[in-house]
Amino acid sequence: MAKKVELISSSLVSGTAAASMSRLELNSWDLRLFHIFPIERGLIFHIPHIQSQQHLIQHLKNSLSRALDFFPPLAGRLAATPHDGDTACFFVDCNNAGGEFTHAVAAAVSISDIIEPRCIPEIVSSLIPINVGVTNYDGISKPLLAVQVTELTDGLFIGCAANHAVVDGTSFWHFLNSWSEISRGSESISRSPIFDRCNAAAVDNRLIHIPTLEKNLIAPSQLLPQKVFHFSKEKLGELKAKANSEAGTDKISTLQALMAHLWRSTVRSHTTNNDSTTRLMATAIGVRARMSSLPDGYFGNAVYPAALAISEGELLQKGLGAAALRINELISKQTDEAIRRDTEKKVDFQHWEVGSGPLALAFGGSHRLDVYGCDFGWGKPIAVRSGKAWNMEGLVVVSPAAEAGGIDLEVCLSEEKLVALEEFITSV
Structure with a gap:
């Protein structure tokens, strides 16, 4: 029943x-x-x-x-x-x-x-x-x-x-x-x-x-499975160390290494065996720490998207460090000046789809959000979950894990792609 x-x-x-x-x-x-x-x-x-x-x-x-x-x-x-x-x-x-x-x-x-x-x-x-x-x-x-x-x-x-x-x-x-x-x-x-x-x-x-908007501009889609992948503080440390070692740098962050790992795992699990196939990744850029004029406690939207395209061959052959470094470079370009240019763009409404390219991923959320500080008087929450409104293939919601230092990724993909991904995501 x-x-x-x-x-x-x-x-x-x-x-x-x-x-x-x-x-x-x-x-x-x-x-x-x-x-x-x-x-x-x-x-x-x-x-x-x-x-x-x-x-x-x-x-x-x-x-x-x-x-x-x-x-x-x-x-x-x-x-x-x-x-x-x-x-x-x-x-x-x-x-x-x-x-x-x-x-x-x-x-x-x-x-x-x-x-x-x-x-x-x-x-x-x-x-x-x-x-x-x-x-x-x-x-x-x-x-x-x-x-x-x-x-x-x-x-x-x-x-x-x-x-x-x-x-x-x-x-x-x-x-x-x-x-x-x-x-x-x-x-x-x-x-x-x-x-x-x-x-x-x-x-x-x-x-x-x-x-004036008079109709829903979201193209309807079938409901897809959503799975939470948990990464411990120790596992994240391994990913970050490997990414920085391969790239010969120390500037790749934990989240950037994790994003690169998921992106590469998704491609590895469903490769087209065509090195020239373009793989897309988009991420929400938080503005608060990048814009000096924005006050602490600003209430409203302070994010905008940035995207990156890499060929399948480069993603798989150059390794974790190369992919993480490209993500790091993308995010580093989001300066105060770039943000102000973004605000001058025309507000344009079109159909919004995450999966607009082969195995595209779009990252939202943040592991820095104070999710587990929400104690209503009987203790902290033990888990956080999303519903079905944001059910789009390729969407990844980033959240802090219940234990300190961990990160949870809520991934939405078709059943076939999700099953294939599970075989690759656990290996560093």
Whole structure:
């Protein structure tokens, strides 16, 4: 019998007071994400025994309401001011309309049912409050934040989806950590969000006009398996040492070595035996540490993509160090000046596909995100998982592992490619 999730209640949760700001302008980094999906992640906890479940649910609702006082855009809605030529100017109306809070019970689902299967099980998509096909543009009519708290047989799953036109991964976890602080009893939060857009993309803070979107610009695709590959601190140390030794340098980072390893393993597992075949890799570039004018705590999107193409022959014949060095060079080019040039590009909406080339990979997320700092008062999470909204072939979500120094990669590929990859990924 298929395991089921029973929805107990759903309601809108607003801040405890009137919003401290009336609107939030969106810049080019934000607007480029209108046609893709919200960020969605779920945290798994051992069951808290300190209080009744009903009291716990109400406690989480109350603490969420107080947290929204510090993050008024997440309690608002997207809004548009129409202009001539079928264009509109979009912003966040901080109207305190509220985020969605759902309480659910999965009476036959245990923690092991979620974290032990070879691939992320289908049940996880029922634990995160987002529907496949919903885009960030739908924030015009839907909440910008949705939370689902699901009781498991031996634990708790807190799933959260946030509009990606309003937050990136850093801002997403900034909010969740702040909510967990308040849940633990704090009257305030340790790091206040900064909403000022003046020193970010579109430095003159002008309003940006873009074509009005009336349909989903994401091409539909079949659901593919997603598997979490775990790399320990020791394994990562071996990869980094090997990459730097082969390249004759010391500047290749742990993540760059890991990205090169996964890229090469994917190609090795499904080679075309054609040295000239182009292999593609894209990665999200974080701006916060690269742009001196961006303040700590900046709340919004501060990422943009950079891509690299290498022939199959070069990837396989020159080894890990050569591939990692090429990735290092790509990322090193993302300077303050390059970032400012990126902000001047036209906001353009087209079909967004990760797998646009042979075995293309696209990396998102970061191992530096404070995922396991989200202690709501009964201990840190034991694992993090994604649902099915970001189900695209070649997508790789990077997260810190539960133990210090480790990294988890959530990889989405067809079953055939995933099975083949598993044979190569464990070897250094």
